[in-house]
Amino acid sequence: MNVLVVDDERAIREGIRRTVVNAFPQMEVSTAASASEALQVLQQARVQVVFLDIMMPGMNGLELLKHVRGSHAYTKWIVVTAHSEFAYAQEALRLGARDYILKPIGKDQIIEAIAALEAEYDVEKRQTPDAGLFELNLKYLREAVFRRWIWGLDIGRFDLTAIKDEYEHFHLITVRLASSVELTLHNFIVENVMSEYLGLSGKGFILSLEGDFLTGVVMLREGLTPDAFTAGANEHLTRYLKVAYQFYTSPLLSDFYAIPSEIRKLHTAGNAPETAPPSENKNDVIDIALQYIRSNFKENLSLEIVASVVFLNPVYFSKLFKQKTGNGYKEYVTQLRMERAKELLAAPDMSVTRVGELVGYPDVRHFTQVFRKYHESTPSQYRLVKKSL
Structure with a gap:
């Protein structure tokens, strides 16, 4: 069996790896320090057992399990965590985890869990001897052979x-x-x-x-x-x-x-400079972009990202955008943010820093500079003037 250990703590990751290697020398054991690394391993190899930490930076263990359970139904998951709350265990089991072990985890627990899953795996393999081979061949067919066929390359005996x-x-x-x-x-x-x-x-x-x-x-x-x-x-x-x-x-x-x-x-x-969705005329495409901008202006909205939403080349999108709105893309987004900032500043309990974050400026100094440029006063000064009216 192939085993993967996913944990952002190196000591725990290596401790589980050494325990499995020493107790089951016939097994291949890989490690990953994050969910992103784990995704790469799962893409490249067929893994039968995963020891998975729940709380990791970025994508956590439960999110990883949720994303891959459909495509890796054959993989057996052992969730390892320091969190004893039943909600974590309940969610992990609901998502298909086979076991749930609390840290600090002992060697006997690791060996016992692997031994049980190995026995279960051997029974499944005897009952369906071709299942693993079929699954592997299907993966190669869909990904390698199909990709080569699309590009006009030789697919050999397939x-x-x-x-x-x-x-x-x-x-x-x-x-x-x-x-x-x-x-x-x-x-x-x-x-x-x-x-x-x-x-x-x-x-x-x-x-x-x-x-x-x-x-x-x-x-x-x-x-x-x-x-x-x-x-x-x-x-x-x-x-x-x-x-x-x-x-x-x-x-x-x-x-x-x-x-x-x-x-x-x-x-x-998709790469053509004047490609738009077949069902939309040029004005409709920009209307969709405007709706997207109004809903997401607090995010890092580059012109390239919004152009990709409506499937247009950025240069061509910029031209259409200015024709439709009369403003350049950056100018339009900044004005939208500044108008929203004025509305938020009317709330006396909301800090200037928080207002900046909500309109797309996590750096309060940058937010203050841009606000002063558009309204000829700092956010704090603007708030005081409005309060006195």
Whole structure:
């Protein structure tokens, strides 16, 4: 069996690793200091058992378990934590954890947990001897072979006929992420969220094709329309994915061997300088962007991120934006923030620092400088003047 130990504390991580290696020398043991590192290991190798710390910086253990449980149903999870509250144990077990151990953890507990899961794994392997091989081959087919096939590269002895027969009629799907985000982590989230949703919607698969671009194939269950599928996909993605993205569902297709050319067209079109969503005219696209800005102006909203939301090249988006609003992008966002700051300053109990944070300026000195430029007074001075009126 392959074992992964995920804990941000090096002493605990190495202690569990040494215990497993000494007691079970036949096992391969990897370690990860964060959820992000764990995601990379899980992408590259088939792991049977994971020791998982709950409280880690960034994505915590429960969030990691939530993201990967759909695509790693075969993995058995042992949650290790210093938190004794029952809510943590309850949530971990609900998400599929097989055991829950409190720190400080003893060697006997580790050995006992691994021995029990090894025995369980051996029984499962005898009952379904081809399950592991099938799962591994399917992973390689979807990710390596399918990717090579799309780019027109040799796929060796692999035969795509079986997949072709499964998908007589299908839709292509694509997801493009904002290029400024941490792609490894968010690609993994998209793959797992969409894999779970595809299972609910019919059958299909999705994989990372290149950098910020993911693609897949879906055959929808009877009664589910493409529009309803797309709406549901967006609902799932926005729930877990906190970055800008563009989702697309193709019309119904039947020529399986046309997939490579169709996907390459979609990939190229996404980079074209004047590409907009087919159902939107130019004014509609900017209206969508404006709505997004008004809902997220307190975030770090670069022009590139907002352009990616409406699937436009940043230079072309900037041109359309100025035509529509009469202002440059940066000027518009700053004015919006300053107007909102004036409203918030009317609340006497809210500090100037907090007002700045709520309008997108975590540095109070920078916020004060920008506010003075637009209103010819500092935020504190503005508040005093308004209070005296």
